[in-house]
Amino acid sequence: MAHKYSSAVLLAALLAGSAQAQDFSRVKQRVASEAGSPELISFKAERAYGTQEVQQLFRDQLALTTDDQLLPLRAGTDAQGFVHEKYQQYYKGVKVEHATYSVHARQGKVEAVSGQFEQIRGLNATPTLDAAAALSRATAFVGAKTYMWQDAGEEAFLQQQENNPAATYKPQGELVVVRNQRAANPLKAGKPVLAWKFNVYAQEPMSRAYIYVDAHSGEVVLQDDIIKHAGATATFATAYSGTRSLANESFNGSFRLRETTRGLGIETYDMNTGTRYNRAVDFTDADNNWTAAEYNNSSFDNAAGDAHFGAQATYDYWQAVHGRNSYDNAGAKIKSYVHYGRSYENAYWNGSVMTYGDGATTFKPLTSLDVCAHEIGHAVCEKTANLTYSNESGAMNEGLSDIWGACVEARAVAQFGLTGKSTWDIGEEIKKSGGALRSMSNPNLYNQPDTYKGTKWYTGTGDNGGVHTNSGVLNYWFYLLTQGGSGSNDLGNAYSVSGLGIDKAAKITFRMESVYMTASTTYPQARTFAIQAATDLFGAGSAEVTATTNAWYAVGVGTTTTAAVAGGTTAPAGVTSLSGSGITTSMNVFPVPATNELTLVLPGNAEATSVRVTDLRGANVQTARYEGNNRLSVSGLAQGVYLVSATDGQHTYRMRFSKE
Ligand SMILES: [Ca+2]
Ligand SMILES: [Ca+2]
Ligand SMILES: [Ca+2]
Ligand SMILES: [Ca+2]
Ligand SMILES: [Zn+2]
Incomplete structure (x- = not known):
């Protein structure tokens, strides 16, 4: 939201700093955006402009240059006796998107004006790219597999509907001035640019938006969705994980299993027993309460809830435990395709999306949480x-x-x-x-x-x-x-x-x-x-x-231990203690695994006075022989893991070792 400044402060600032000959003596109140563009100006009753002076008003109050024009769009009246006339802004004859100004008048006197006026200076209004070149930038940006104008049936239907044999979904391109709303670069962000505007209707995956392409640089500066969606929360009676709250979105008056709260999004599609991803459609529900009565059906549609939940729970696990943003740690969209094929008894990650069969004789639909996370795990591994x-x-x-x-x-x-x-x-x-x-x-x-x-x-x-x-x-x-x-x-x-x-x-x-x-x-x-x-x-x-x-x-x-090499000698390394209570555990043995002789290192380099070797069940092993001087002959031992107990006369120590 734009910040509003008090009229007094702003008025003072404008009077002090503006080079334009703006007449503020007739102004009662002036509210401007953060950027200084006036959003609402009301006038003193005794100094009000007449309705025949609107263009003079614009020149005085909006600092119009010879490049700027405000041309009437439409007018209406209200119950309070106001006439509201809306004007469209043009720059060098090119329409300025989203820039309209309204004049609110009563009894021939303008009481206020309000709207969005863009102050544009020095913009080249002759396009570098033609419409066709810009359109290819727009479709590359949308990235759909097919567009409505490529479907002869849809084109014919449109022509019939509009009773116009020339009607087409093919975007024609309109030259406009629009703010760059996609630039991350602060020098470009929010700045007006000359752009080609296209109404791009994609068939698969379905979307429809105005795409604005900078007519000089070719970059997409704005996507304005015509088919709109908004974040929502579904209640879904899943097949395997109970009734869960799932982030999804409203779309064209119903709800579908897509969301954007995790990384670049999580989307779950219905392949309807087909095998072609480009034929997949959204699962939709009218009230976003996806009940068992609706979806626990012979098509196993409740499996969609499991796939969507599985992707969300998997995303959340990676984020919470490993600080990882989706499988690629760059927020990659997680797309799941449910109802793959007829009686398909598997699930897989195909290198870009998750795919789940409905099962047949061996399996139920393969969308259990561990299977979902398993498939996404393959994506993690790949990355x-x-x-x-x-x-x-x-x-x-x-x-x-x-x-x-x-x-x-x-x-x-x-x-x-x-x-x-x-x-x-x-x-x-x-x-x-x-x-x-x-x-x-x-x-x-x-x-x-x-x-x-x-x-x-x-x-x-x-x-x-x-x-x-x-x-x-x-x-x-x-x-x-x-x-x-x-x-x-x-x-x-x-x-x-x-x-x-x-x-x-x-x-x-x-x-x-x-x-x-x-x-x-x-x-x-x-x-x-x-x-x-x-x-x-x-x-x-x-x-x-x-x-x-x-x-x-x-x-x-x-082996059980990693022998650390230090100073040219093999240092003893501890192994997991199996000691019981009352027995200290700080004896070390080496080498591990041992072949002929095992050396015991007792605390304080004490000498062992008696040594006993047992197997892990505690049975004495007689083939190991204590040679004295903390050396145990193990050459007679069979390969395996043993426990050695050594006493220095005061304490007994135990340690496991393995014989190779
Ligand atoms: Ca179906
Ligand atoms: Ca429902
Ligand atoms: Ca499990
Ligand atoms: Ca085994
Ligand atoms: Zn696997």
Whole structure:
């Protein structure tokens, strides 16, 4: 809104500073915009202009130059006996958009004038670009696939409707002066320019707006929508996530699933069982209350609410937890296409939009929240690590999408109290036979490996080298990193991981994905990158680094500790303590993993007086032999993870180690 200045202050300023011969002696009150342009001028009754003196009034009060004209548009009268006559501004004979001035007169006397008058100086009113060149700039700006004038049927209908065989939707172009309302550059912003004005009616995607193209520079300076929409909030009875409030917008008297409150927007379209995106239409509702009675139908139209909610919840997760503005961190519009094909049993990110089938025998509509977040997770991956979708990198691409599916779902469950969802299952709501697509906490359940190159690890060429199978390893790694857990993996290695909670685990994971991973990253490299990410975020030697390392060890990648090299010697590094209460934990052991001999480092470099080795269940292992001088011979031990307890005569210390 323009700021209004008091008439007294403004009058003084204008009188002091204006070079124009403006006659203020007849003015009762003058209200100007911030830029100094008069918006309302009222006149003293005894000095009022007569209605035959309107052009003189304009010259006196608006500082018209010989380039300026105000020509009458129309007049009307009101019940108070006023005549209101509206004038259109022209500059060098070119219409000035949005610049009209009204004269309010009664009994032949002008009581006030009001309106918008543009003070334009030195504008070149001869276009550099012709209308055709400018139109191509306008259509490039709109970027529609098709326009109404390209559709012979629509053209014929218009001609019939207007009873005019020459009628066309093809924009003709009108030369005008208009303010540049799109320039970010303050030298250009708001300044009047000569422009071509086009009425551009796009068919697909549908929009209609006046597009103004600078007739000298060719840049679009204003888009004035003819078909208008406004932000709204839908109430939507979704298929999987209850009744949710969803940002959307009103449009042409109804409501549709588009919104602009998140990044550049979130839009959800209906493919109506077709497979062509350019045939998709909006889902619409008359009162913005999208009820189950209306949409829980045989077409599964309530799935649209899930896709829209899923995109919004996913956007919100990335913003809240990772400070990321949409999948590209530049606000990219998230478009979802629902009802793809007939009985289509899948969902995918096609490189630019989300696409959801309605399912058939195996699946219900594939728009559950974890699946939505999974698909958008692929978009995140493409904009970050861009992991090649085959073999190990492809498996981690899939795994990361499952991870983001779990994270988004968990956050929304907590935020909205959603029911029927299971964080560590993927697709548990869409399987008709029950169960899920994948289990992150127990990958073997759906024929995925939980150990790198372990049981159910896929080595063939199907599914791009088993990307939906070998993702189980990354999934289980993330599950353990979040929840913690202990057990024995397929390599026979016993593990124990202290869980970090889902947000810390997610931050480590996303740093691994966005900062370190490359298109060809393998599982062992991912371990290195995750440990580096945890080190960046939480510090070397932190519990988070230990948990990250141990979670990788648990899924069969690497060892339990990262041996730090300092001063040419391998320094001891701590591993996760399994100590019970009353036992201090500050013993270190090295090297890890050990092959022949393990060195124990007790607090204060004390010497161990007795040493015992057990397996993780606590059973004594006799094949390890204490040699004295804090050296333990482990050459007779089988490969695996063990616990060593050492006593210095006063305290007992325990530490895990692994034998290679
Ligand atoms: Ca339909
Ligand atoms: Ca309704
Ligand atoms: Ca789930
Ligand atoms: Ca296993
Ligand atoms: Zn996927």
